[in-house]
Amino acid sequence: MAGHSKWSNIKRKKGANDAKKSKIFTKLVKEISVAARTGGAEPEFNPRLRLAIQNAKGANMPKEAIVRAINKGDGNNTSEYSEVTYEGYGSNGVAIMVVCMTDKITRTVSNVRAIFSKYGGSLEKSGSISFLFNHKGVFSIPTTDIKHPDDFTLELIDSGAEELENDGEYMHITCAIEDFGKLQKKLDNLCITPNYSGLQHIPHAFVVLSDEALQKLMKLIDALEDDDDVQKVYHNIAIQAEQEKLPFIY
Structure with missing residues (x-):
């Protein structure tokens, strides 16, 4: 459907006011803590924690808050969610x-x-x-981080990207859930950190x-x-x- 964006769920988070950002940080802390408790405090060996930290950084959460959330989960003080x-x-x-x-x-x-x-x-x-929704992996990357768009697009398609959509500010990439890890690894190899990444329910x-x-x-x-x-x-x-x-x- 022309004239609208299916990425409004992500865009809302980017423009949140201070009160909303506080709520977002609270939710990110919960996800980081649970990820650390269930999979360990080392992001290298815990994909869920690595993803949670990446999203926290994308939301501009202070480094100290991220560390506290990891320590909270690693200390087994997290409730059973x-x-x-x-x-x-x-x-x-x-x-x-x-x-x-x-x-x-x-x-x-x-x-x-x-x-x-x-x-x-x-x-x-x-x-x-x-x-009414498709469950997909999603990455949002600032267009300013993409130096060679054509080469970048080809590399991501080779790694499992199904769709790439540029809204002028961000490149939104979708993939099948089973290709999420492979695409995440490709972005790591390219030294590109998404502003957002995760599994999304995308309406069709x-x-x-x-x-x-x-x-x-x-x-x-x-x-x-x-x-x-x-x-x-x-x-x-x-x-x-x-x-x-x-x-x-x-």
Whole structure:
């Protein structure tokens, strides 16, 4: 669909205000700590920890905070967290996937259901909307870090890249989940550090909203992202280029 970006989930994080950045850091600390507890404190031997540290650096988290998070996990002081995904609909048929990391599922599902209800949405059964998304590996690289675009593109395709999309500021790369590690290693060999990398639920069917409807949906998404147990929120809103300039799209 022309005129919109499917990378709005990533873009929102880049323009977050200070309060949002604090929430993002809290979620990154949890992921780093759990990764260190489950796989060890050495990033070289722990892919999940290496990825969590990489994303923390991309979010400009201070080095000292990253070290503290690793030490917290390595010290076995991290609660036993479970990762769980909830699916629901917002108004206007917008599909929303909510990925949580929680030490008490009953609390988390109750909070998520209450947020959906408050903002005119509904929590649905597992599998109700997941078919609207593809689960892919994603890398976002500042275009200024790419010195030879043609050679760079060919090398990444050889390493498993399925799609490369340049939005002017970032090169977004998608790959199959099984090729994620290989592509990550290729970027390491090229001495390129992504601003973001990870597994994403990318929509392939979109909903276009009016400015008013979009503002209403963003209140729901903001409320979900503000919950301490929520790690990531994905949606299939086709945010138009002109709508990215609205004050509620940061």
